[in-house]
Amino acid sequence: MNFKNTLFVLIIISILSLVSNFIGYHTSIIESIPGMIILVIICLAGVALSKIIPLKIPSVAYIVLIGCMVTFPYFSFASTISTMVEKVNFLSLTTAILAYTGISIGKDLDAFAKSSWKIIFLSCFIFIGTYISSAIISQIILKLTNQI
Structure with a gap:
């Protein structure tokens, strides 16, 4: 996926997220736009770094x-x-991302069906590992900054 496609997908997700944020949480779209722009810039910077840095x-x-x-x-x-x-x-972000993911999986339903039950098992371990790692990192950062 090239940078232009990534930007296009991020803009679509941003628009859906802004609407979802307005409908679900009654936050004005105008109020949410600066935060959404920051999130898009962070995402674009991360994608750019992954392309630039050879690791x-x-x-x-x-x-x-x-x-x-x-x-x-x-x-x-x-x-x-x-x-x-x-x-x-x-x-509101996850609503749009999950909708996009559902469309992507629906497009490749045959490939998804061939991946069998093992992918569910692996996903559970990945989610648990990510959660525990995030909790450990948060705990360390909060202790270092004297927040807790």
């Missing part, structure tokens, strides 16, 4: 790293960025 690290890792860096309390604009992004509810 085989998924773009989502760069996206998470950039998101953590720009909201770290000692970053100059962290409070401003956090204030803007908090207008975009997390569940």
